[in-house]
Amino acid sequence: MNTFVHSFFLNMIDFRSDTVTKPSKEMLEFMFSAEVGDDVFNEDPTVNFLQQKIATLFGKEDALFCSSGTQTNQIAINVHTQPGGEVICHYDSHVYKYEGGGIAKNSGVSCRLLQGDRGRLTVDEIKNWLNPDDVHYPITQLVCVEDTANRGGGAVYDFNELKKIKSFCKENDLKLHLDGARIFNALIVNKIDYVEYASLFDSVSICLSKGLGAPVGSLLLGNKEFIKKARRVRKVLGGGMRQAGYLATAGIYALDNNVNRLKKDHFHAKELEKTFLELDWVKELTPVETNIVVVHLKFPEKRDLYIQKLKEKEILCMAFGPGMLRFVTHLNISSEDIQQTIKILHQIVT
């Protein structure tokens, strides 16, 4: 292996994100075995296989392999809306906050930003902000939900609330998009049947490069007509990849091998939560539900100092807004790493 490439992060326990995972030897070997073709011509058998596999798993008609979750979200928003329309989403949602203003730039729509509850929308709040049929208002066209909700500390939606949101959208001719970057983390907790869950949404975005551990790739799911339009938008955004089967194989490997083990990440996150609650420099935690731990510091102004102190001890975490740190568990963090982290956390003094 190219050990020189790894050197800086070699000894680090890296909690910054579940995107930092590296493919295992087994995954890499499987990638090398891929049969490929030109996917812009629809001729990559491995990409086609992956798309069919995920569509079947979630009971959707079709799917599209894309380069990132930002791309799948942006494509979905573009297909579901017309310029001048409005999207309802959470003020802290990825589609609004972390996609470089793409909603405005790519699709020319405005956002109605709701307060929600830990990154999750409620049907009652959505009802209040559906615009009336009146020339003064932009036409509300789409609702976007995020499950699990990243800024909510990996919060999982209540399935009944989602069902109510779906009914409301249907009654009012609104499309419903799921940013399911961490959909498997949600489904492992709420144990809802995949097909029943996905049936609520007109489109679903799923990341392969988060907890599932693939190096690249996201999938967009929907009906045939939607995916046909999505394929065109992907091309326009420069996202048509050629022998993408090498990347798609990693996704196939990830779906077959790395879904059930997410439970372990959740267990590790709970262990960290327990530890943080014992520390006197921690004010409180966002309740841990999945693989994201959000720590609220007693002395917010010292946030970067803590990040630095932890880095000196070879632990990496991320600033997550004023006075907050985020730790994300993933498949490159072992139980030994968690024990080591717990030990070091107890050594950090204010």
Ligand SMILES: *Cc1c(COP(=O)(O)O)cnc(C)c1O
């Ligand atoms: C990571 C993430 C995405 C997609 O991010 P990319 O880095 O573009 O793949 C989308 N939504 C949420 C909630 C995410 O956490």
